[in-house]
Amino acid sequence: MNKHIIAAILCMGIALGMYGLNFHTYQISDDVNDWGQFGGYVGGILTPILTFLSYIMLVKSLSLQNETNAALREESNLNVKNEKIRSFEVHFFNLIDAQRDTFEHFKLEFDKDKFVSSVSAVRELEDRIEYMRDNNSNDIALTEFIKQVDSHEKIYNTQRVFYVITRMISLKLSDENGFTREDRMVQLTTLVNFTELSILRIVLISMQFLSYKSSKLLRDNDEMLDVLKDLKLPLDQY
Numbered sequence: 001m002n003k004h005i006i007a008a009i010l011c012m013g014i015a016l017g018m019y020g021l022n023f024h025t026y027q028i029s030d031d032v033n034d035w036g037q038f039g040g041y042v043g044g045i046l047t048p049i050l051t052f053l054s055y056i057m058l059v060k061s062l063s064l065q066n067e068t069n070a071a072l073r074e075e076s077n078l079n080v081k082n083e084k085i086r087s088f089e090v091h092f093f094n095l096i097d098a099q100r101d102t103f104e105h106f107k108l109e110f111d112k113d114k115f116v117s118s119v120s121a122v123r124e125l126e127d128r129i130e131y132m133r134d135n136n137s138n139d140i141a142l143t144e145f146i147k148q149v150d151s152h153e154k155i156y157n158t159q160r161v162f163y164v165i166t167r168m169i170s171l172k173l174s175d176e177n178g179f180t181r182e183d184r185m186v187q188l189t190t191l192v193n194f195t196e197l198s199i200l201r202i203v204l205i206s207m208q209f210l211s212y213k214s215s216k217l218l219r220d221n222d223e224m225l226d227v228l229k230d231l232k233l234p235l236d237q238y
Helices: 003-023 032-103 118-134 139-149 154-172 181-194 197-209 213-219 222-230
Strands: 107-111 114-117
Touching: 032 154, 032 181, 032 197, 107 118, 107 139, 107 154, 114 118, 118 139, 118 197, 139 197, 154 181, 154 197, 154 213, 181 222, 197 213
Parallel strands: none
Antiparallel strands: 107 114
């Protein structure tokens, strides 16, 4: 039985008990007026008590309603967040595929009209950079060499796709959209893990030597830099 009903019954019992305690020596009357006075007595005692109980029940009801509304709002916010995540993941993996497709056309021209493609081109570029470093070439000379072999701007295209994905992560998973730094770090880590190592090496070379706006913005992305550090992919390693 509801505790409030029990409390009301107890109050009625107390009122009747008090009446009996005070007037138990009297005989039961047949006079209507006496019964009216009895009703007024019981009502006078019970009315404020029951009114007080009603206020308690009302306050409790409002409190429960507020808790229910808060739970509904939280559930609604969670549903909205989950929908945002689903939408984000669709774009995210589409861009991962686009990045992979773009790299299939990657090529560098180390000798006139002689191109090296894909992974082989990245390895050759790293070997040339290492050779030039061993011969005391500075960053300016290396930058000019990289621009020279990248006559078709394949390095720019490759690192730009990578930057676009990091930018999407920052925008769609922003604090204003209900996400946290940890959410973004998870997705940035996923991005690095899903990106081919050759592409990552091109991105790192671009960040170190080239002055593209996207390269500079990648260097200014503290969350991206933290992920690279955690995954043992240091900047300026060439």
